Amino acid sequence: MGGFGGLLLCVLAGFCAVRAIWSAPRHWSAHDPLRLALSPAIGLGLLSLVDFAVRVVLGQGNGLAVGGFAVLTLALAAGAWWRAGQAAPEAWKRSSAPIWLWIAFAIVAGIALATVLMIVVASPHGEWDAWSIWDMRARFLFRAVETGAPFNPLMEWSHLDYPLLVPSAVAGLWAWNGGEAQWLAAAVAILFLGSAVTVSVLALARLRSTTLGLTAGMVLAGTPLLTRNAGALYADVPVGYFFLAAVALGLLALQAEDGRSLAFLAGLHAGMAAWTKNEGLMFCGVLLLSFLVVIRSRSELGQRVRLLLPMVAGMLVFLAFVGHFKFHYAPANDLIAAGKSTSMGARLVDLPRYTMVFWSIVEGLLTFGDWFVPPVFVMGVWLGLQGLRRVESGAMLWPFVAASLQLLGYLIVYVVASDRLEWQLQTSVERLLLQIWPLAVFSLMLLARDSPATEKR
Amino acid sequence: MTPRSVAAVLLVAFVSFLSIGKFFQQISDFFVKRPPIDGVTQFTARYQPVRSLLPDKGVIGYMTDPAAAADEVNATAEFYLAQYALAPIVVVNSSNQRYVVTNFHVMVTTGSMADQGFKLVREFGNGVAVFENQQWGQK
Numbered sequence A: 001m002g003g004f005g006g007l008l009l010c011v012l013a014g015f016c017a018v019r020a021i022w023s024a025p026r027h028w029s030a031h032d033p034l035r036l037a038l039s040p041a042i043g044l045g046l047l048s049l050v051d052f053a054v055r056v057v058l059g060q061g062n063g064l065a066v067g068g069f070a071v072l073t074l075a076l077a078a079g080a081w082w083r084a085g086q087a088a089p090e091a092w093k094r095s096s097a098p099i100w101l102w103i104a105f106a107i108v109a110g111i112a113l114a115t116v117l118m119i120v121v122a123s124p125h126g127e128w129d130a131w132s133i134w135d136m137r138a139r140f141l142f143r144a145v146e147t148g149a150p151f152n153p154l155m156e157w158s159h160l161d162y163p164l165l166v167p168s169a170v171a172g173l174w175a176w177n178g179g180e181a182q183w184l185a186a187a188v189a190i191l192f193l194g195s196a197v198t199v200s201v202l203a204l205a206r207l208r209s210t211t212l213g214l215t216a217g218m219v220l221a222g223t224p225l226l227t228r229n230a231g232a233l234y235a236d237v238p239v240g241y242f243f244l245a246a247v248a249l250g251l252l253a254l255q256a257e258d259g260r261s262l263a264f265l266a267g268l269h270a271g272m273a274a275w276t277k278n279e280g281l282m283f284c285g286v287l288l289l290s291f292l293v294v295i296r297s298r299s300e301l302g303q304r305v306r307l308l309l310p311m312v313a314g315m316l317v318f319l320a321f322v323g324h325f326k327f328h329y330a331p332a333n334d335l336i337a338a339g340k341s342t343s344m345g346a347r348l349v350d351l352p353r354y355t356m357v358f359w360s361i362v363e364g365l366l367t368f369g370d371w372f373v374p375p376v377f378v379m380g381v382w383l384g385l386q387g388l389r390r391v392e393s394g395a396m397l398w399p400f401v402a403a404s405l406q407l408l409g410y411l412i413v414y415v416v417a418s419d420r421l422e423w424q425l426q427t428s429v430e431r432l433l434l435q436i437w438p439l440a441v442f443s444l445m446l447l448a449r450d451s452p453a454t455e456k457r
Numbered sequence B: 001m002t003p004r005s006v007a008a009v010l011l012v013a014f015v016s017f018l019s020i021g022k023f024f025q026q027i028s029d030f031f032v033k034r035p036p037i038d039g040v041t042q043f044t045a046r047y048q049p050v051r052s053l054l055p056d057k058g059v060i061g062y063m064t065d066p067a068a069a070a071d072e073v074n075a076t077a078e079f080y081l082a083q084y085a086l087a088p089i090v091v092v093n094s095s096n097q098r099y100v101v102t103n104f105h106v107m108v109t110t111g112s113m114a115d116q117g118f119k120l121v122r123e124f125g126n127g128v129a130v131f132e133n134q135q136w137g138q139k
Helices: A002-021 A032-057 A062-084 A099-122 A128-143 A153-158 A165-177 A182-207 A210-221 A224-231 A236-255 A260-276 A278-295 A301-328 A334-341 A344-348 A351-366 A375-386 A394-417 A421-447 B003-033 B039-045 B048-053 B066-070 B072-086 B110-115
Strands: B059-064 B090-092 B099-103 B118-125 B128-133
Touching: A002 A032, A002 A062, A002 A165, A002 A182, A002 A260, A032 A062, A032 A128, A032 A165, A032 A182, A032 A236, A032 A260, A032 A301, A062 A165, A099 A182, A099 A210, A099 A224, A099 B003, A128 A153, A128 A165, A128 A182, A128 B072, A153 B072, A153 B090, A165 A182, A165 A260, A182 A210, A182 A224, A182 A236, A182 A421, A210 A224, A210 A375, A210 A421, A210 B003, A224 A236, A224 A421, A224 B003, A236 A260, A236 A278, A236 A301, A236 A394, A236 A421, A260 A278, A260 A301, A278 A301, A278 A394, A344 A394, A351 A394, A351 A421, A375 A421, A375 B003, A394 A421, B039 B072, B048 B072, B048 B118, B048 B128, B059 B072, B059 B128, B072 B090, B072 B099, B110 B118
Parallel strands: B059 B090, B059 B099
Antiparallel strands: B099 B128, B118 B128
């Protein structure tokens, strides 16, 4: 079937999974563009689970990995078909956006796509972390004849505790391809970049307006750092995408009449974030904590539980694999292991460490994104012109709270766990801010006022 | 859309366009002048024939010359790339293994290696060779 066929099957499996969970009638429905935009990442997430289960847990090879994913896709297709028979027709009041805005978005997105394509053609193996961590792990998974080989303690420098969504998905695609092909690793990176842009556009079009959706899409596509990081084949863009998609789906769940399936999908995305990078584990906690605060205003306990339980269940699908990986194969995280060597408690009250981290993050924010002008200023002026919206429900503040809590979590981890703080700040602040960037842009769009002619609600 | 909204969106569109446009220009300048084969492919290709010699599992040592070790970042990168090329064999940055793969940038004779207790198994050119450590397992 080849690598391209494997990629298409991932999109199909993802689409069937979304429709099996968030059902719609058998014809093309109003929310299907959003479902389709969510599909590649879910498909890759599922492929990585099957590949991990087959290669690492069962110790089997390519044949079973390919067959297992084909069977899962068929089962999901059957599930989607069956659920479609019970689904009510979808209605969505579409908001309009001026044609010039569509053209501007297409130009910026087109330039971003051309740029990332040039990067991956020029450097098909990506940058340092790609060949020393992500793609190297994919090679180990794909080539290894021993299940424990990819996690040999002699390679502790390669961060063996990092989760496996990206490497397992790449290994899974190589299995479909019948051999290693570096373009498939690049395709995975580009799919996540594209998903971050399209999901922000389509989710905001449903939650607020198409104008705000396209504006967010332009900001993300126009952020050189996002394109550079995707081209480097790092995992920060995928994890940032999962943060955004989890919150966007959670908001849609809060607005839906029966939001259980959307809450499940939101949890699934948070779980995929944890299966992508360790920062995703923190995000699962942040998402649940902030969601609890948001749904606190709902009068009935039953209403709250009806949304909370599916979200937790969705998370657990991937967290079960994360747990298996962490307990059976991964060593302790180097930050946590390092933190044990000295007193974490002493660091917790070490004020100069807080000051150092705080100013490093402020500096990172002011120079973030490789923009022509720092995005903090541009988005500040943009918000000044648009005006702040009168927030009628706490739900619209939720993404902002979640992004802020995640940032606060990073600050605390730096303060408490880092042995080489200055070096770690220099090498990672930019990437951690990048992970939150799609969610931050999304939350800003929810807080801004929009033109009455284009505002959805 | 109100004039203020139009101005706000135009501002974002303009800055996004300039930012990604400038980056596009930088990358396209590099793209047209790029070497025919990227550095990682070029480096790892040196180890391609070594893979066919090695078994599917196990651990192998790694040795580079002192001149390379002096440049710590490049030396680390080259060690990681050797591991990237030779996976799923685990490469350890030490000569204290039965078999050792080399990454030499300067001329090293088999005689000088023999003096250190390493017997040549096979040479692959470009500073890449596999040696057997004859002191391995001896106390």
